Amino acid sequence: MQSKNAKSLNLIHFVSVDDMMKIVLEIGVEKTIAGVAAQIEHDFRRWALFDKTPRLAAHSDHGVIELMPTSDGEVYAFKYVNGHPKNMKEGLQTVTAFGVLSDVGTGYPVLLSEMTILTAIRTAATSAMAAKVLAPAGARCMAMIGNGAQSEFQAMAFKTLLGIDTLRLYDIDSYATDKCAANLANRGFQIIKCASAKEATEGAQIITTCTADKQYATILTDDMVGAGVHINAIGGDCPGKTELQREILLRSDIFVEYTPQTRIEGDIQQLPADHPVTELWTVMTGDAPGRTHAEQITVFDGVGFAIEDFSALRYLHAQLEATGHFERLDMIADPNEPRDLWGMVMRAAKTASKAA
Amino acid sequence: MQSKNAKSLNLIHFVSVDDMMKIVLEIGVEKTIAGVAAQIEHDFRRWALFDKTPRLAAHSDHGVIELMPTSDGEVYAFKYVNGHPKNMKEGLQTVTAFGVLSDVGTGYPVLLSEMTILTAIRTAATSAMAAKVLAPAGARCMAMIGNGAQSEFQAMAFKTLLGIDTLRLYDIDSYATDKCAANLANRGFQIIKCASAKEATEGAQIITTCTADKQYATILTDDMVGAGVHINAIGGDCPGKTELQREILLRSDIFVEYTPQTRIEGDIQQLPADHPVTELWTVMTGDAPGRTHAEQITVFDGVGFAIEDFSALRYLHAQLEATGHFERLDMIADPNEPRDLWGMVMRAAKTASKAA
Incomplete structure (x- = not known):
């Protein structure tokens, strides 16, 4: 009934903070930064292909929460990032972030990742790329x-x-x-x-x-x-x-x-x-x-800028198979028949009552 | 060192597709729809408080990927949603979605949830609220x-x-x-x-x-x-x-x-x-x-509209304690000292080598 392809699409790759640290350490910080910088440079060279928009910011007295989307027509990425200078005094991060990579063709997300660490890496990579x-x-x-x-x-x-x-x-x-x-x-x-x-x-x-x-x-x-x-x-x-x-x-x-x-x-x-x-x-x-x-x-x-996050997420995604540091997250509803969302929910009741 | 409060903030609540189905079935579909409708009506009545913006859409030949943020000054929410009419023929959902609820005060996300099912519920709830x-x-x-x-x-x-x-x-x-x-x-x-x-x-x-x-x-x-x-x-x-x-x-x-x-x-x-x-x-x-x-x-x-998703996520968040259907996701980097992100990554190496 359901294609194998569809079956696997409902589980998206998730890179936790712990996974990210393991990936960075396994590859090496220098090599990770260099790899992200190379990807950013590659993507900056094809700048015209990208959808570009200033990030969408929600400002408050406490700080800002921003969404930073972009797409090259094949892959879509966005980052959620906050900036709360006062957080530090409360023992919290000034900046935390996570991001998502999606397939433009289906609209399905393929990767969810912590990006507090990855943002620090891509920001440093961008600065060094500019300084070169x-x-x-x-x-x-x-x-x-x-x-x-x-x-x-x-x-x-x-x-x-x-x-x-x-x-x-x-x-x-x-x-x-x-x-x-x-x-x-x-x-x-x-x-x-x-x-x-x-x-x-x-x-x-x-x-x-x-x-x-x-x-x-x-x-x-x-x-x-x-x-x-x-x-x-x-x-x-x-x-x-x-x-x-x-x-x-x-x-x-x-x-x-x-x-x-x-x-x-x-x-x-x-x-x-x-x-x-x-x-x-x-x-x-x-x-x-x-x-x-x-x-x-x-x-x-x-x-x-959003393209830097796009580049960092693409670099990360390319490392997952080799490093194996990720989980799979049940985040996309995947009924056997796409128009039968209701049926999927109701069948879950039968499964639950059978199990009980 | 680290406050207990800060300690728990790095693990955000995650409601998977499976969790969502269990929550809806446990509460009952009718009661869930009515609850979401009541929350939407409550939030529509305080419309002026919300940040409002047309959603940010990335269009392609295949479909659209949208981000829908809003905030009432205390809670921030956004939804990621795609619309790909051609997906159905490939055995995929036309619309899939997930969403996040955050604390405006800290900028930290507190809830990540599947929203394919929840969007269907909030859309129906909004329609019925209007029809009333x-x-x-x-x-x-x-x-x-x-x-x-x-x-x-x-x-x-x-x-x-x-x-x-x-x-x-x-x-x-x-x-x-x-x-x-x-x-x-x-x-x-x-x-x-x-x-x-x-x-x-x-x-x-x-x-x-x-x-x-x-x-x-x-x-x-x-x-x-x-x-x-x-x-x-x-x-x-x-x-x-x-x-x-x-x-x-x-x-x-x-x-x-x-x-x-x-x-x-x-x-x-x-x-x-x-x-x-x-x-x-x-x-x-x-x-x-x-x-x-x-x-x-x-x-x-x-x-x-984004406020409906905000309302649906708030309704959902309020049900989590009673139903218990959620996981905790290690998505926010949480160094002991907020300025020591680097040290946190490097200490992970020591932990890993001790374990090895």
Whole structure:
């Protein structure tokens, strides 16, 4: 009656937090980041194929809950992600996420995955991918302002993809800096804990800002940014939340993921809506230049875009068979006859009463 | 270290298809439909509190995948739902769905549920809730054109909430009619299988159209609709997909869920954008009249709105403790220290190697 194909479609692959940790550890963090970055670069190169829309955000006084869908016409993906800066003080994650991959042909979901860890990986992978074409040649030293949950992933991505080996860390909470430094010990970095953001930026060719709190709106001031620096600004990702002093932006070349979304959420929300920016995918395809000279200040105003989650989920999906770290979830109703949903529910009663 | 509260938040409630069937059967279909209808009515009465947006649709040649979010400021919900009319021929569901309920305060999801069955229930509950204020007094006979997966749920909702006891069934595929009639046998209905849509409508005080296929755009023609009838049109729910001949709409009073969405998706996409319609919630609050006289033709142009899913998920969530039919899903990363996501992943390696 029912095709074998239909039979298996009702059980979707589920990657739990535990599964995700096992997958990342089995493949290796560096290799996972590199793999996700390669997939993002691949998908950015076929940018025109994707349905693109600014994410759908539900704002409240507490934070934001967002849905980020996209599709390349064959595969559909969306991510659910929240941003609640106040959560940290309550022992909760500022950002948690999960995502789904679906088959456009049937509309059936095929994969449900935790994405708190995967988002950290894809965010770091995107930053490093951008820095590959924007950072000054031979950059070895990176300042990291904000040493929270995203910081170690950023550091490892920049080590893996760019060869960064010196980190200058600063956080308004020295506990975060100590945690970050301890986590990255024995990973091949020289680590310098700094007493201020200004000190952290000294001698750094790359400055990464990844802060979470809305109330510190100027993480980086104009005097901290010398010629030739690349700024990887990923914490300004919400209306009203920015990290860079406006003057920095005015003397920089600015690169973004998807302009309509970054105008709303990124550091460029401080600028007029017609201020020129370059979409990163055009650099990936060779249609626009990345860094053009040594004195240039470049800014990647990263806010996170749905295609990056699409890429990360596709990378993950491709790893499942080999690693075996997933479960199957009974999430799609699958009556023998598709029009007999009612009959399926009622037959469950007979099964239950037989069993009883 | 970690609060007990935080500890439990990483495991979200999951209601599988099997769980959903058990819950519906344990509570009883009629009581479930009535409970969901009561929750929808409750939430429609506080309409102004909700974030409202037309659903976010990804269209393809094969069908559509939609995300439907809403929030009342305390609870956030979204549903993922596809619509693939061609699926049926491949032994798959035309519509499958799942949904999530979240805490706006933390952004953490608290419930993930199958919603293919729950959508059928909430759609039927909404239709019957509308008919309570729109159908002619004392209606006992309903025509149902389209006898697919939604039809039995509609019939039971109209029996439970309005006392409908006579059904006149028609489907272009007589198998669907036979299936519907067989499923509803011994449920207290007099059932008449009809050979045409026109025959089905004869003597019916309520006409329900719930067809799925895009290619049959005029299910109901003007000559089939006499004075005083209530039309429950729920199959026209997609751009380019309508069920009613335009002339019917022109001599009817039209009631909708959320006007901006119904203008795009409902039968009223055939009408000018300023054609007057009444939002159903205003009837629920008493701000607008429902049916005002016996000769009036009323149309509920139902397309399905996010608040109905919100209501259905809230109803479901409230049943979980008593029924016990749910699992807990490890979907939210929960490091001991919220900023130490990296450390959590790395500690998993130590646990794994200890176990090995």
